[in-house]
Amino acid sequence: MLVAWNYRYRNSLIDRIDPRARLIFSFAVLIAATSTWNSLLLAIIFMISILWYAAAKLSWKDTKRGWMMISILLFTMIVVNTIITGGGAGGVVPEGGQLVWPDGFNLFGRHLTFGLTVERLWFAVAQLMRILSISLVFIMIPYTMDSRAYGVTFRKLGLPDRLAYTMELSFRFIPTLARNFQVTLDAQRARGFELDSVKGGIFNKIKRIAPLIIPVTMNAIVSSEDIANAMDLRGFGQQKRTWLYELKYHWWDYAVIAFAVIMLGGVLFLAFGRGMRLFHVPQWWYGLFN
Amino acid sequence: MYSNEVSKQEKKSLWRFGTKEVVYAAIGAALYAVVTWAFNVWQIPGAGNVGVRPAVVLPMFFGIAFGPIVGFITGFVGNILADLLSGYGFWVWWDLGNGIMGLIPGLFSVLITNYKSGGSILRAEISVVLGVLFGMGLAAVSEMWVSGADMNTVIFGNFLPAFLTNVLWGLVLLPLLMVAYSAIVSQSGR
Incomplete structure (x- = not known):
């Protein structure tokens, strides 16, 4: 049985960033994304995550196994729990709301009523952005980080x-x-x-x-x-260890860390200091269903 | 010590993390990763249609045999390595949950006096249930924070499937590993 690590050098931007800076950035995204349900903030974090993922130059072939697993998670959480049963939206989306199909709809000659609300549908979008943001930064780690590091x-x-x-x-x-x-x-x-x-x-x-x-x-x-x-x-543990694989920060690593800290600080400030923590539905979204 | 009895000296060193523990933890984590990976990627159909993750018994066993730190690292690092090998990413809250599945049996290691006695096996089995309960409970509840899932989703979608399959693997395989380890302890005088 041959063990093959998923990492290989791809000459990408991510390859040039120190693994410590990458982990700090990933955890900053995790904390930022989980601090708010505000769709604007989540959209910004989502865009940053997409750019971060794109900088790794990963192919679909490389990562499809991980994405398959995440697809199952997304399907269960969003399609089944939030959209179909409404369970996943509990606690975040207030009870009631505007029905997407207030008069029901006809399918294969039968009249059906479906309790999906506009608010729950928007929550599914926010949930999708949150889970994908986190997935994008964490799924790439096995493919971009040398196992020696x-x-x-x-x-x-x-x-x-x-x-x-x-x-x-x-x-x-x-x-x-x-x-x-x-x-x-x-x-x-x-x-x-x-x-x-x-x-x-x-x-x-x-x-x-x-x-x-x-x-x-x-x-x-x-x-x-x-x-x-x-x-x-050989005297293991008697002295401070040295490591064969040395890590060295460059100016761009400090820039990545600074960006992560500013992003996280900004999100936390807006979420907790400016009331952008809770879920809300923008007016234009209601307009699409009237 | 040429018996199955765990010495008093060993009992006192529950939180010891010396050279041996470093190696046991590393071996445990690597083993956890290899077995999980083999059953994930390699698709060994050994368990028919049962949820195939027999590796969950390893943090429990390493916890029982070598203490809570070794048990925790076996589950925590082992799950990270397994995900790295399988290409599933890095999910720290599930890694922590797997670590707790080894940590709690590790706390019970002081109560294990003889690896093949009925009483010790019973205590180990209780630790399995508690370890999986708290470990998978923490990991599943963290999905409320991460994914915004509600309690129903967390219980029925995340917790119960993980809890039931992991407890099953642990309850059946842990006593077998303990009895096998008892023979090694007798032979080597550990």
Whole structure:
């Protein structure tokens, strides 16, 4: 089983930005987008997220798996919960409102009434902008961040040395464990174990995974003892760590961080200081349904 | 120590994070990522039509065996790595939820005296239910803040599917892992 990381250098603008600055920007977008339901502010954040995503030069082929997952989330949250059942809009959109089809409508010769309101429809738009803004900045991380950079990035962002090193070490273990997993799977299949069988009840199906999970886990634990001893012999944790993959801020990284801070500060000020936090429907939207 | 008994010295060091714990946490996280990825991307049809995420047992087991910090990192970092491998992005509130699924069983690790005794397994099973309840509860409730979903959506759309499948995997697989680990503890004198 070959493990392939999704990252590759694309010579994009994002590739030139320090991973710390990128993470700070992503979290600024997350906090800004979740601080308000104001559609104007959400539209601005959404546009910024689109530009940020475009700067990464990602192709559809690269990211389609992630977008498929987000599409399911969007469909459930927006189409099913907000538009069809009205559940997802609860608590944000006030009760009642103007019906989109006040007299109902005819479909296949039958008269149907549907309680979708203009307010709930606008909420779906706001919800779409909010979820997509967050998705755009976070979905690109696996594709734009070198796996060697995670440990040092989190260390430089303030995580303790040992925790950052744990992250670094886990990246190193993945190819070995993936190989062990493959060997175990092949060995169990060679013994005639029916991992793929769909027979039996739910508990039997779950228990059928055990001959795969248990040997892989126990092997990993046994081998970790030797690794820990080797690390202790080399004096692990006695001094501050240095990292092979060095990070260095450039002026444009500071510019990205400054932009993220200003954007977040601006959104928080407008949301909490200027009353732009709550959901409201613009008048022109009502005009479309009259 | 050549028995299944967990020593008093180990019991006192619940929050220890030395070299061994660093390695266990890294191994646990990597294992979580590989197993999740294998079942996600590789589409192993091992569990028929059951929600295929057997890796959730790993943070629980690493928590029970090596304490709350190792359990938390196994779930938290493991879920980040699994999402990176699968290309799903970076969803910190679900990563935290997975971390809590390992942290809470880790808190119960002081109550585990013998990995194959009925009492210890029962306590471990209780920790599984609590861990998944709080972990998936936090992750699901965070969707109210992030996506603006209401409580009904959160409970029926996010929480219940994750809670039920994760609890099922944990309750069935954790005792098996504990019994297997007990043999290693006996042989190696850990």
